[in-house]
Amino acid sequence: MGIQDWRKHVEQRLQRTREFVTETEPAALAIVILSIGSLLTAFGGFLLASSWTAIPFATFLVSTGYGWIRHQALIARTVTFAMTTVTIVTLGLIVVFIFYEAIPAFQYESATVFGVSVPGLGMFTQTRWDAVTEPVRYSLLPMIHGTVMVTAIATLVAAPLGVAAALFIAEIAPPTVRELVKPGIEILAGIPSIVYGFIGFTVINPWTSTEFALNGGSTYLFVGLVVGLMALPTVVSVAEDALTSVPDSMKDGALALGATDWQSMTSITLPAAFSGVSAAVLLGVGRAIGETMAATVMLAGTQAIPDPVTNVFYGYETLTSLIARGYGSSTGVHESALFAAGIVLFVTVLCLSIASQYIEARMRRRLGGAE
Template sequence: MASRIVERFEHVRSRNEDAALVLLAVTALSLVAAFVLFYLQSRWTVVPVASFLLLTVVGWVKYQATIARGLTFVMTVATVGVLGLIVVFLVVRAWPAFDQMGLAALYRVEEPLWPPRPDSSWSLAPMIVGTLMTTVIATVVAAPLGVAGALYISEIASDTTREVVKPGIELMAGIPSITYGFIGFVVVNQFFYEEFQTSTIGNYFTVGTMVGIMALPTIVSVAEDAISTVPEAMKSGALAVGTTNWQTMKSVTLPSAFSGVSAAVLLGVGRAMGETMAATVMIPHTKGFADPVYDVFGGVGETLTTVIAFEGGNAGGRHIEGLFAAGVVLFVMVLVLSVSAQVIQARMRNKYGGDR
């Protein structure tokens, strides 16, 4: 009798799983159909979208576990697919520009440098230099301040202070970048122009400083989360053998949380490298190299993001292809930064152990 009940239960469960898989397959096909019709600009796109939502609700009610696993897989595939399509689109649109100039577009320093025109030479080198300079300045500003702020919140501040300061810092991350840019243009640029007699209102230093301030909330929040995961036993053990609080933070806490802290810094650097609106508002849109090239207070300034944002609306032909080429270069730079972060984290995990 018991065996028959078990067999019956297994049969019903198998039928439910088969029905859930069929429903999941139809749901995935509805999503694919929605993407295809959207690409074709069809007015019937709403039909598969509504079907996808309806089937998802039905599946969630009847076969929640199977549908949840399937939908997470489908969404992961969709995310990777969309990212791949974006990369392909960028490369295809930028290919004519690279075909014209080749790798010389990345390092050519002779005039004329920009904008691209048919049968003329051009270069992204000034914008690449500007992007690197503003990113380095932002990192110098944000990294030490961000890590110090995270250490203070996690290890030094009282519970009351922590409950007030951390939400305030996380709230700062939600301030629109255009607001930072406007403050930088009106206050920071004007201050340097009047007090230090810079050649123009706006330069790499002021832009990098403001972008570094923008990156601070991200670095502080993520680094504090990483530091707070260090086991209390490790810190207590260090204090028990006679180390001071500072020695414990320097020799135990930071090395143990280095993987997460480095990820926080690189997230902030990634935001600095890809920042658009604040830099567009503050920077003097003058093409070329500073003289000398490392002069961060000079009147020449442009980055890859600002040139795309500033000129994209009015560009066409070879010019728009050059802007897509700038997008490809920026994507590669951020990709290299991301891969470097993964390598650093892997090495630190191997050195110190653990999963942080």
Template sequence: MSLTPQTDWRASIERRLTRTQKFIDDTDPEALAVVLVSMGSLLAAFVGFLLASPWTAVPLGTFLIATGYGWARHQALVARAVTFAMTTVTLVTLGLIVVFIFAESIPAFQYETASVFGVSVPGLGMFTQARWDAVSEPVRYSLLPMIHGTVMVTTIATLVAAPLGVAAALFIAEIAPPRVRELVKPGIEVLAGIPSIVYGFIGFTVINPWAGGAFALNGGSTYLFVGIVVGLMALPTVVSVAEDALTSVPSVMKDGSLALGATDWQSMTSITLPAAFSGVSAAVLLGVGRAIGETMAATVMLAGVPRISEPLVNVFYGYETLTSLIARGYGSANGVHESALFAAGVVLFVTVLCLSLGSQYIEARMRRRLGGVE
């Protein structure tokens, strides 16, 4: 007997309600009361924090006391409730941040409304002109120069981090002796922990002066060397994630390849890399995300002039990126200018979101292929 979608939906709801009722009936009333007090006080503290209430400490203290008591008496149930609550708070916080960024950018999109085929499109002017001027009248807030700079820096950083990172991960996972692996992996983790301002300061004091003298550049700021520095910053992330993906490939797959007469190199390129492709691609996309969102190195090393280099592919001049624009302007911006900086944040957010969705799609597609389903 086949069920209609509506009947199946009702049956699913009834099963969930039945399980919930059974859980409530089987749970100790004291434990249930402790969980309800703990979760209710956490919700009140979260709302109080959002409203900047001076009484936020009261529900927060209640949450800590109730959770501590429940942890001592009913640890399993309280642990489940607390982990669920923290996950929910994280998702709600992320959603509020997204809503706040988009809401704050609305005035800038309205200000830069442009018409196409007689239809007014909010924000179109930000992407159809190349002038950013927050001082002279009429003020203009085009993001094209900064988008161009971000694309230039990200492309160069990816060309540096992707091949070097994957090669280094392949060496650590498949080729390096155990002693070398034990020395190299902590070193890579140390590189990942170096603050970005340190890289930027080295680039500003060492690379920029050298580039200015070697290429006769005014100030020495270039997309080329900023991209190289950002690529080196993203390299530890790519190596670490890609190495984890490569080591997670079952050894029986590699052993089977070697047993059939393949060489170590053939096994690595034909078995290990394709099997770990989803993880390796995720590592590269994480590195790209790090390059797109890098702020301090770009802010320190670039000239800070919102313009597009001529020609477009000229990497020997460096002006501005989206992140450096926000870092330079947030302290003194107000009104529509501040909203335009939020608009730059919206562009960054949407870009990173698309990269994340792309990595998820690649991973799902690779799983289907490895599972024999096209």
């Protein structure tokens, strides 16, 4: 950096500093404090279900509106920071609430290992779920097994088909075809899951029951296929965005060196966009894990593990369908066990998110030459 560039940079920093000092004059600071304070007060009143919540919320709107006219930049930073804080606090309270409500179930299903009582261990060491017959038991293993089966089948459907379709749209399809297909795929992503579940229940289940005599048509195989088709538009859309974000110069360089279009796609485009493609697949897996209505409608409401455990031609229950079927009539420890099922789903999706972030960071380091 030359002397002139350095001088210009220092002057710009000084100018921004002067603007910030000007904006944080006492009147502006008072508006900021009033805006944040009223928003936090309204948020607390909302959590407490207070009838006075409207007053601090109206104060927030008035103070923010006035501050937006007089000190727009400062109020914009303040409001965005406050909204982010409220969002994080809300998500944190939801997590705390779920874990708190699951405590009775973990206490009830405690198990002893080497003389030490481990809360909740019984949920993962037995296979009986029975909320009616004494002694009641709340094992999550049958539902975890069902969730894994449906998710695995859905991933086998959505991942290869989604990546292949994204690669076709981004690299092979003519512009006219791309302009027609891409919006259609995004429209498919917005179809409610109950529609897929209804089609599966009225069309696929009777067909499988008639043709194969399979458990009334309720099977992990066909539920996984339906859920995979539901996740397919999400995988295609996100993966296509990742593939199109690869600079054309990288692909042109490979073609100039004599590589074919297929070699350019497999050796340049896919590795460069691997983080985005993997994120697309993980998003599809996350949707498959959290899918509720299609699994609830198509699967039988029985808590059991098929014999053998790899048999995909049976379909009993998943974690999401368990919660959907039981939340309306459950009480006490039974309701707490449903919150425990929600914790398993939460932790699973959280691990997938962390894995996607790790993969993205690792690929960014590789492409940047850090490894």
